[in-house]
Amino acid sequence: MTQQIDQTGLSPEKNPKISSNGSHTPPGKVNDFAIRFATVNGTGSASANNLILKAIFRMGVPVSGKNLFPSNIQGLPTWYEIRVNGSGFTSRANSFDIVVAMNTQTYQTDIDSVRSGGYLIYDSSWFMAPKLMREDVNFLGVPFSTLFAEEFPESRERILMRNIGYAGAVAAAISMDPGVVSQLLDETYSASERLRNSNHKAFQLGYNYALENFNCPLPLRLEAMEMNRDKIIIDGNTATALGCIYAGASVAAWYPITPATSVAENFTKLCSRYRRETVTLEDGTTKVQSNFVVLQAEDELAALGMVVGASWAGARAFTSTSGPGISLMNEILGLAYYTEIPAVVIDVQRTGPSTGMPTRVQQADILECAYASHGDTKHILLFPANPEECFSFAVEAFDLADRFQTPVIVLSDLDIGMNDWVVDKLDWDDSYQWNRGRILSADELETISKFYRYADEDADFVTPRTLPGVSSKGAYFNRGSGHDRFGAYTESPEGYVQVVDRLAKKHKAAARYIPEPVLELRDKARFGVITLGSCEMAVKEAVASLAEDGMPLDYLRVRGFPFSDSVKNFIDSHEVNVVVEQNRDAQLRSLLILETECLPSKLRSVLSYGGFPICTEDVVDGLLNELKD
Amino acid sequence: MTQQIDQTGLSPEKNPKISSNGSHTPPGKVNDFAIRFATVNGTGSASANNLILKAIFRMGVPVSGKNLFPSNIQGLPTWYEIRVNGSGFTSRANSFDIVVAMNTQTYQTDIDSVRSGGYLIYDSSWFMAPKLMREDVNFLGVPFSTLFAEEFPESRERILMRNIGYAGAVAAAISMDPGVVSQLLDETYSASERLRNSNHKAFQLGYNYALENFNCPLPLRLEAMEMNRDKIIIDGNTATALGCIYAGASVAAWYPITPATSVAENFTKLCSRYRRETVTLEDGTTKVQSNFVVLQAEDELAALGMVVGASWAGARAFTSTSGPGISLMNEILGLAYYTEIPAVVIDVQRTGPSTGMPTRVQQADILECAYASHGDTKHILLFPANPEECFSFAVEAFDLADRFQTPVIVLSDLDIGMNDWVVDKLDWDDSYQWNRGRILSADELETISKFYRYADEDADFVTPRTLPGVSSKGAYFNRGSGHDRFGAYTESPEGYVQVVDRLAKKHKAAARYIPEPVLELRDKARFGVITLGSCEMAVKEAVASLAEDGMPLDYLRVRGFPFSDSVKNFIDSHEVNVVVEQNRDAQLRSLLILETECLPSKLRSVLSYGGFPICTEDVVDGLLNELKD
Amino acid sequence: MPSIRKPLIPLAPLATNGIGLTVRDYEGAMSTLCAGCGHDSITAALVQTFFELDTPPEMVAKLSGIGCSSKTPTYFVSGAHGFNSVHGRMPPIVTGANAANRDNIYIGISGDGDSLSIGTGHFVHAIRKNVNMVYIIENNGVYGLTKGQFSPTSDVGSTTKRGVPNEVPPIDPVELALSLGASFVARSFSGDKKQLIPILKAAIEHHGFAMIDVISPCIQFNNHQGSTKSYKYIREHELNEIDSVFLRASDQITAELPADSRMSVAMHDGSVIMFRTLPDNYDPRDRAGAVNYVTEAKARGEVPTGLLYVDRELPDIHDLNNTTPEPLINLPFDKLCPGRGELMKFQESFR
Amino acid sequence: MPSIRKPLIPLAPLATNGIGLTVRDYEGAMSTLCAGCGHDSITAALVQTFFELDTPPEMVAKLSGIGCSSKTPTYFVSGAHGFNSVHGRMPPIVTGANAANRDNIYIGISGDGDSLSIGTGHFVHAIRKNVNMVYIIENNGVYGLTKGQFSPTSDVGSTTKRGVPNEVPPIDPVELALSLGASFVARSFSGDKKQLIPILKAAIEHHGFAMIDVISPCIQFNNHQGSTKSYKYIREHELNEIDSVFLRASDQITAELPADSRMSVAMHDGSVIMFRTLPDNYDPRDRAGAVNYVTEAKARGEVPTGLLYVDRELPDIHDLNNTTPEPLINLPFDKLCPGRGELMKFQESFR
Numbered sequence A, B: 001m002t003q004q005i006d007q008t009g010l011s012p013e014k015n016p017k018i019s020s021n022g023s024h025t026p027p028g029k030v031n032d033f034a035i036r037f038a039t040v041n042g043t044g045s046a047s048a049n050n051l052i053l054k055a056i057f058r059m060g061v062p063v064s065g066k067n068l069f070p071s072n073i074q075g076l077p078t079w080y081e082i083r084v085n086g087s088g089f090t091s092r093a094n095s096f097d098i099v100v101a102m103n104t105q106t107y108q109t110d111i112d113s114v115r116s117g118g119y120l121i122y123d124s125s126w127f128m129a130p131k132l133m134r135e136d137v138n139f140l141g142v143p144f145s146t147l148f149a150e151e152f153p154e155s156r157e158r159i160l161m162r163n164i165g166y167a168g169a170v171a172a173a174i175s176m177d178p179g180v181v182s183q184l185l186d187e188t189y190s191a192s193e194r195l196r197n198s199n200h201k202a203f204q205l206g207y208n209y210a211l212e213n214f215n216c217p218l219p220l221r222l223e224a225m226e227m228n229r230d231k232i233i234i235d236g237n238t239a240t241a242l243g244c245i246y247a248g249a250s251v252a253a254w255y256p257i258t259p260a261t262s263v264a265e266n267f268t269k270l271c272s273r274y275r276r277e278t279v280t281l282e283d284g285t286t287k288v289q290s291n292f293v294v295l296q297a298e299d300e301l302a303a304l305g306m307v308v309g310a311s312w313a314g315a316r317a318f319t320s321t322s323g324p325g326i327s328l329m330n331e332i333l334g335l336a337y338y339t340e341i342p343a344v345v346i347d348v349q350r351t352g353p354s355t356g357m358p359t360r361v362q363q364a365d366i367l368e369c370a371y372a373s374h375g376d377t378k379h380i381l382l383f384p385a386n387p388e389e390c391f392s393f394a395v396e397a398f399d400l401a402d403r404f405q406t407p408v409i410v411l412s413d414l415d416i417g418m419n420d421w422v423v424d425k426l427d428w429d430d431s432y433q434w435n436r437g438r439i440l441s442a443d444e445l446e447t448i449s450k451f452y453r454y455a456d457e458d459a460d461f462v463t464p465r466t467l468p469g470v471s472s473k474g475a476y477f478n479r480g481s482g483h484d485r486f487g488a489y490t491e492s493p494e495g496y497v498q499v500v501d502r503l504a505k506k507h508k509a510a511a512r513y514i515p516e517p518v519l520e521l522r523d524k525a526r527f528g529v530i531t532l533g534s535c536e537m538a539v540k541e542a543v544a545s546l547a548e549d550g551m552p553l554d555y556l557r558v559r560g561f562p563f564s565d566s567v568k569n570f571i572d573s574h575e576v577n578v579v580v581e582q583n584r585d586a587q588l589r590s591l592l593i594l595e596t597e598c599l600p601s602k603l604r605s606v607l608s609y610g611g612f613p614i615c616t617e618d619v620v621d622g623l624l625n626e627l628k629d
Numbered sequence C, D: 001m002p003s004i005r006k007p008l009i010p011l012a013p014l015a016t017n018g019i020g021l022t023v024r025d026y027e028g029a030m031s032t033l034c035a036g037c038g039h040d041s042i043t044a045a046l047v048q049t050f051f052e053l054d055t056p057p058e059m060v061a062k063l064s065g066i067g068c069s070s071k072t073p074t075y076f077v078s079g080a081h082g083f084n085s086v087h088g089r090m091p092p093i094v095t096g097a098n099a100a101n102r103d104n105i106y107i108g109i110s111g112d113g114d115s116l117s118i119g120t121g122h123f124v125h126a127i128r129k130n131v132n133m134v135y136i137i138e139n140n141g142v143y144g145l146t147k148g149q150f151s152p153t154s155d156v157g158s159t160t161k162r163g164v165p166n167e168v169p170p171i172d173p174v175e176l177a178l179s180l181g182a183s184f185v186a187r188s189f190s191g192d193k194k195q196l197i198p199i200l201k202a203a204i205e206h207h208g209f210a211m212i213d214v215i216s217p218c219i220q221f222n223n224h225q226g227s228t229k230s231y232k233y234i235r236e237h238e239l240n241e242i243d244s245v246f247l248r249a250s251d252q253i254t255a256e257l258p259a260d261s262r263m264s265v266a267m268h269d270g271s272v273i274m275f276r277t278l279p280d281n282y283d284p285r286d287r288a289g290a291v292n293y294v295t296e297a298k299a300r301g302e303v304p305t306g307l308l309y310v311d312r313e314l315p316d317i318h319d320l321n322n323t324t325p326e327p328l329i330n331l332p333f334d335k336l337c338p339g340r341g342e343l344m345k346f347q348e349s350f351r
């Protein structure tokens, strides 16, 4: 039996209270549900969605927020999904307990996405076609438009406030602490009493309407916890930018591209904050000076060229981009590899091939990045799984690039980079000193008889470099054409081979410096599950739930390439391993086969590549399917 | 005991005749030796070297000519190597029976490259440092400069004629039929009596000097055979260009790059010959019209862009490039893959990474080409082994590209592309009709109710396309962004996945259409040898010689990717297979592992990547090393 | 186009053009751009232009790069093939398509970022090759689709939404095209259909590369105070001294010729561009004069619009190549393949 | 440089410059270019220039793309760091290097193919950014290293060795740079050291992007009859009306100032460019005038050379950015890393 609802959608007052024992109402779920907000982009729903997310966070409950937005600017459907999970598993949900349907264009999809027994909150000021109704879903109409038309006569404000209104309705429905929301609104609009007041009012309108008309709280309840004391909400791109700042990067070059743009934009903002000094000039006047340069390049080839130039000259430099940019950077990646110039590249992956779906996620640049460029080339890769690692791996990337004098590509993705993640507060050890690798100073050059760029390798097969402007004794000719260990031009097989052989060894040697894989081992596990990056949450939850169901699995998350021996050992020590990743062609699996030389049959695949972040359910199903006897 | 030679090099007359039984003189070798000509580039030695090559060819003896030239225009050392082998194995030699040392800068290297017991022919007009002399080599001084200074007072001519002079000396040494040479000179200079005469004279000067002063013929002898009756001498780039002509390509776009330049330049020349028509205009005048367009693009991105544009519009179009160009084409290769537009790319590989050694060979673009571009992409590759296959595979490439509506990359290399190969005369079946794949005409469009670009797949997962300008009923929107099977823009997982899943299947389906691997099976062979492209000659000779020595090996040469089942079967049916290829990172082996899912341990490697074409000896040593018990 | 759904049944029967099509037949999919985006007005002008020119839809080939502007080919002439390619690379794609089939009418739509940042080299070389196409830069002085970064046409002093001023001097596509010797150079304003449509018509008829820089405000990221590409700024600073009309050969018989024409430029097919107003001593066939006019106006803070320069004689790719008049794609295989006999003959020299 | 080996022991002791170095100290490896290549003369001019400017070799950073021209950085100032990069991408590499260390003297060497074909976009945008560097196009109107294809500066009618004429109109780097507002634009001829050296000096001193288009004949592929970039053609068609000398601040005290100076342009460090001859009414600070002069001379078939235009006021990247005067590479880590305390503070807003 469904709740009785207004079939026309026009008389919201008639919406009855929900009986808490309605047959489709699930048993009460505490801190374990998912909400989806369906809106139109460009209508300012972000602040309402964020308000809910932050309030849940402040109540100490694990939560995540994922934005599924279209590749346009205004007027198309967009979704924001919040998953609340007291156990901390906050991968994307694949069906929703509450759907807030504010976009009539997508009613059908949105109603479909409510799980059986869940709730649909919609604007009952407008007509809801009866054929859209689902028997097994509770339709909660709120006459938002009518309600807000009275209170907010100005149209732009009305639209914005209506959003805060649905946040209010949701807050009531999930028994959110109104004090937390109130506090949040006060903080957010501390600068404007007017905005503060109207937001409060809008929130209350929605909140009260829900309270009065529905049987609140619904059987989905928030209860305050203490899980977020040392946590923050942050997206990966902000964290990456912060990492670049902390690593001491002073030159950034970039070309705008979704979903990487906010790395450079955040870096620029952070530079304004941390890298500007006011100095007093000789004439007594003061001047603000910049301890950084950010270059908006004409394209991605130029962006990486600038990074290579800056690194050659001696700065820590980076660029951020996404798949199409990586493709364009292929030639210069090879140049940096062969001439041994550090370069940090942040690849925030999106759905390919080609332009693909720019606002959707994938992990499909793995193979291209590993072997980018013609000829024999191999790069160092890092695979952060969340914003916290975006921060620390950014720093790591610069150390590795300097240490190994080679490009390091950090493979983040849209889910990590642009969504809202709750992670441990970022920490910093003030005793950290950057590792600039082997750079000879003028003084050091004085102590040697003659400097040869590609000779005198250390245990990791790295040779010392010198910087222009320092000493003519260190002068050498950097060239992407054939060179021997002395740095001289060569076309001789021996001279050439000696250098490229060392490069191959150097790449291998880097394995020891790559962040070790994360392991979660379980007693009696016969099978292994291997994953990377933003799959982490879904895979961990899947593994935990299968363990509960009596199928213990060992878990390994690789965090970089070249792989350390522990990866090979893990593979070898399981009958079968399933590699979970977000691309069509099993790219991580391919890289593992090639670089660990393991038996291909030991590695199976669970793949998710439709462009939405991977869901736990898909992983569970996939694992069961691959591991069924 | 060495031959008695003039230690100063100043008195050539004192060079004694060679005693045919000198202790270091090898037993007479008939049609089995190698000659190296060491000269300076830009001095016109090509015609002399070619004269020798052609004369040997005309004597019916299997021969090859390989040019090892520097990446500059004039004044640096350059070598031309001729290998004569009656059994038809004409891979590059790794030591030489005769070295003609015309470049004092490289005396050391050149003298080192003479095999023990071999001969050095040098210009004894100049000083030869005693320390360069080798006890085990016969030094045959010819006072070229002195001799030719008298006869050819004009300096440019003298230099050119001196080259013909050393050709004469070599001809005498190896008992070449002077009639053949004479005939060749008559043909070559049929247009100019003066040139004809001076060339004859120059040749005779060298020839006679050798005859008179050395014990000619040396124990290395040519004997006429009948092996070349249906053969030609041709380089791969010319053959490729010819293939493009025969395939009906009407648009070419390119950007100059060694060693691919001559593909486009030859295509242009051939178009002038075969694709110009004289038409009579209405006013009675005549006009020459071109049935082709060749576009010299501003860069490689543009070159491939033009090809994609032309193919989209309905022409057969191609570009030719080398590694750096492939790197630059990554983005647009992904566009063509995802939008399913045919595109033929000829990659004449050179030594990487980066600019590398532009005039040296490697097969190191295999992995990059197989998976070029970000996102999940896979391309069709063809691997010609010689100019004959360059011709036929070029045609094949267009058929495949049209049939599968996708880029096809032909991986030739510098050795094939720019060296002189003796191959079977190219043949053509006049009943051949191009396979343009599924293109709907206006009439066909009339018969269907509605056209959807990515629907209605055939057994090979190919869907029909339409061309602009034909019918508005066939109009569709080609886009590199997410699209569904109807061709509509999509950001929906299902719509997107449906198309990319079909693309993966389409790529697999192409395996049946790729030229089958070449097999050479031997009784009782336990091990397999797998190779590709220009390794063929060296590997075949190695395998033949090992078979003679009691180690029968099975041989397989892959000719394209995706691999057919026969490749996997071959691998599986041998305990161990050795993959012979010319790159550092075992790229073919990697591709085989990934795409056949064979046991990595079944595939071992013999790699040659110093930039000179692979030698039989290296293969023999490598195989013995890998297969030793 | 347009952003608002049309009623399914037109209230009055729509007028038809010379080939019996209505203006509706020249529309495309519904625009997904922001309501009020300048680009949508350009789309509308294109719809009207093709309708008035009686263009068979299948003769049109619409190509673009990536950007809000580059999305617009979807929104006009749904009966034409379209190609939304990759960022900055539309010019070579058109060049190739044009090589293969010279009969199509090629409309390239690009943005200021697409053409003058990542695509600079291709833009320059398409001009140099005088590819026969209409090249429209929907110039909003900003990267729309990536949300508001400066583009190479952002003027010094123009600010972002947040108020950060641009400091790098802009590239002016008109000056650049003139300096490179483009054969047809115009500037217009998306808000001025009356000016834009005749220019579009002339550009379509022009044999060679016709560049139209259309100032097209981005209401989302660059329509505010401080922007030099806002509706307000252009309305206040436009220097609209050049007024041209385009008359097809057939029009010239039926329609009344404008009496006030100051100059007319005859096109190859008999159509004609009539300049009704021109600045004193201005000759749109004089490149140096056009450069001067543009430079001086700019120095005064004005934005000169109109059909600024046209050279009817510059040969295009096919002229230089003497390509057969038949589109290459129509050549039968036996015209392209020399056959076995020729192959045998050819190889005689390879022995 | 140069192509012929020097005797190991100089016959007479060589003169030293202000920092005690001889001209030999400014040479590099032996050239591997063709004997007689114009590029070698440019190298020689650079050697002389640095010697005369008393430049500490380690202050020089030499960068290039790919081509015969791009090989030449190996042939001068062996005590300087060099970077022979990839085809067409030298400008962004210099831009990045300059961002990191503003103190080096950046010399970018490129070819006409490198700069105006594959590198067009980068060339244009380095001009737009006014990167502080000397940018030399060793312009031979041909692709030398790949053996004689036409480049974007091949003039119409210029033929290949085989006699095939070029038909696509050329891009003139001087016109292009002027149109883009480059802050220093000159043209010279590799065969004219007297003209080239003062221009090089001024370019090195210039704060901003200094473009020098040096016509530099390729004796191998483009020095024949029919070529407009041959020694003969340039010698016959050069319009050499602008003659400048460059005087460092110190020179002005010791040396006699040229009495015949018609105009002088003071540089920021006190050095001065003296124009000894100038065409009538020509002001090298007037961009429009320079454009006119170049266009008109070209129309007459002449090749105008000299320091054509200089704008001393255009800000470079660092000026716009207010970058600290200290090269960024010298900033210690603790100036760059805000430390733990700031991180904690920053994260307060993330709760």
Ligand SMILES: Cc1ncc(C[n+]2csc(CCOP(=O)(O)OP(=O)(O)O)c2C)c(N)n1
Residues within 6 Å of the ligand: A255, A256, A257, A258, A300, A324, A325, A328, A355, C066, C067, C068, C069, C070, C086, C087, C110, C111, C112, C113, C114, C115, C138, C140, C142, C143, C144, C145, C146, C151
């Ligand atoms: C290779 C590549 N780099 C970057 C992008 C991201 N991108 C998409 S549109 C765009 C800029 C569009 O600006 P413009 O051409 O001015 O068009 P507008 O949106 O302003 O109309 C960029 C940078 C991309 N799609 N591809």
Ligand SMILES: Cc1ncc(C[n+]2csc(CCOP(=O)(O)OP(=O)(O)O)c2C)c(N)n1
Residues within 6 Å of the ligand: B255, B256, B257, B258, B300, B324, B325, B328, B355, D066, D067, D068, D069, D070, D086, D087, D110, D111, D112, D113, D114, D115, D138, D140, D142, D143, D144, D145, D146, D151
């Ligand atoms: C990406 C890429 N494409 C093509 C080439 C081949 N290439 C080397 S030099 C050159 C042209 C050089 O011409 P130019 O810049 O005029 O220099 P020049 O040799 O004439 O001095 C080309 C096309 C290359 N090295 N890299």
Ligand code: SF4
Residues within 6 Å of the ligand: A073, A074, C032, C033, C034, C036, C037, C038, C039, C068, C069, C140, C144, C145, C217, C218, C219, C220, C221
């Ligand atoms: S963002 Fe700007 S350019 Fe893009 S659609 Fe909106 S108004 Fe138009």
Ligand code: SF4
Residues within 6 Å of the ligand: B073, B074, D032, D033, D034, D036, D037, D038, D039, D068, D069, D140, D144, D145, D217, D218, D219, D220, D221
């Ligand atoms: S080919 Fe031409 S440009 Fe290259 S070195 Fe020789 S003369 Fe100079």
Ligand SMILES: [Mg+2]
Residues within 6 Å of the ligand: C067, C111, C112, C113, C138, C139, C140, C141, C142, C143, C144, C151
């Ligand atoms: Mg724009």
Ligand SMILES: [Mg+2]
Residues within 6 Å of the ligand: D067, D111, D112, D113, D138, D139, D140, D141, D142, D143, D144, D151
């Ligand atoms: Mg050149």
